[in-house]
Amino acid sequence: MGQWKSRSPARGTAGSSLISLPAELTRQRAGDVNRGYELRRTDTKGAGVFATRSFQVGETVMVGVIDRELDHNHAHASQVSEKRFVLHGGLITKVNHSCEPNCGIRLNASGAHDFVARQPITAGQEITFDYAMRNYSVEHFAAHCQCGSPRCRDRITGWKDLPAERKADYRGFAAPYLTDIDNQRATKQAGQVAAGQAGIAAQQTGQILNAEPVATE
Numbered sequence: 765m766g767q768w769k770s771r772s773p774a775r776g777t778a779g780s781s782l783i784s785l786p787a788e789l790t791r792q793r794a795g796d797v798n799r800g801y802e803l804r805r806t807d808t809k810g811a812g813v814f815a816t817r818s819f820q821v822g823e824t825v826m827v828g829v830i831d832r833e834l835d836h837n838h839a840h841a842s843q844v845s846e847k848r849f850v851l852h853g854g855l856i857t858k859v860n861h862s863c864e865p866n867c868g869i870r871l872n873a874s875g876a877h878d879f880v881a882r883q884p885i886t887a888g889q890e891i892t893f894d895y896a897m898r899n900y901s902v903e904h905f906a907a908h909c910q911c912g913s914p915r916c917r918d919r920i921t922g923w924k925d926l927p928a929e930r931k932a933d934y935r936g937f938a939a940p941y942l943t944d945i946d947n948q949r950a951t952k953q954a955g956q957v958a959a960g961q962a963g964i965a966a967q968q969t970g971q972i973l974n975a976e977p978v979a980t981e
C-alpha cells in the first residue's frame with residue numbers, strides 16, 4: 765500500500781511524537797534483498813515477504829522501524845505496548861499472518877518489532893508471523909484466514925482469543941506486554957473472586973477461604 769512512500773507529516777499526527785525516518789526507510793528498502801528478504805506476489809494473499817536466504821531459529825529476520833504513531837488500533841496497526849499503536853515502516857507491514865508462523869516478535873531498543881525466526885527458514889519461503897503475537901485484540905478481519913496451515917484457526921484473532929496452549933507455544937516469540945495484560949487481568953479477576961469468596965465465607969462460616977487462581981483460556 766506504500767504508506768511509507770506517501771508520507772504527509774501533518775496527517776493526523778501533528779503535535780504527537782512523530783518518528784519519521786525517510787532516510788532510514790530508503791536505506792532499508794534498498795538493503796532488503798541483501799538483508800535476506802524481498803517483496804513477492806503470493807498465490808492467494810496478494811503481496812508477501814519472502815526469504816532470500818536461510819535463517820536459523822532465533823535469528824533476527826527483519827529489523828523493525830517505527831514509521832509513525834497511531835491514535836487507535838486498526839487493521840495495519842502494530843501494538844507496541846499496553847496502550848500504544850504504531851505503523852511500522854518498510855516491508856514489515858507486508859508480512860502476512862499465519863496461524864503456524866515461522867517468525868515471532870521481539871521488541872527492539874527503539875520499541876519497534878523485530879521479526880525473529882521460530883522455525884528454520886529456507887530461501888524462497890514466505891516469512892510469516894501471527895497477528896496475535898503483537899496485538900491483544902484483533903477485530904478487523906471478518907473473512908476466513910488464508911494461511912493454509914493445518915493449525916489454522918479460521919479467523920485471525922488477537923492474543924486475548926488464543927487458547928492457553930497456543931500462548932505457551934509462542935513463549936519467547938510474542939510481545940511481552942501481551943502477557944503483562946493477561947497477568948493484570950488474571951490478578952484482577954482472582955482478586956474479585958477472592959473478595960467474593962471471602963465475603964461469602966465470612967457470612968457463612970466466619971472463615972476466609974483461599975482463592976484458587978482463575979482458569980484462563
Ligand SMILES: [Zn+2]
Pocket residue numbers: 862863864909910911912913915916917918
Ligand atoms: Zn490461519
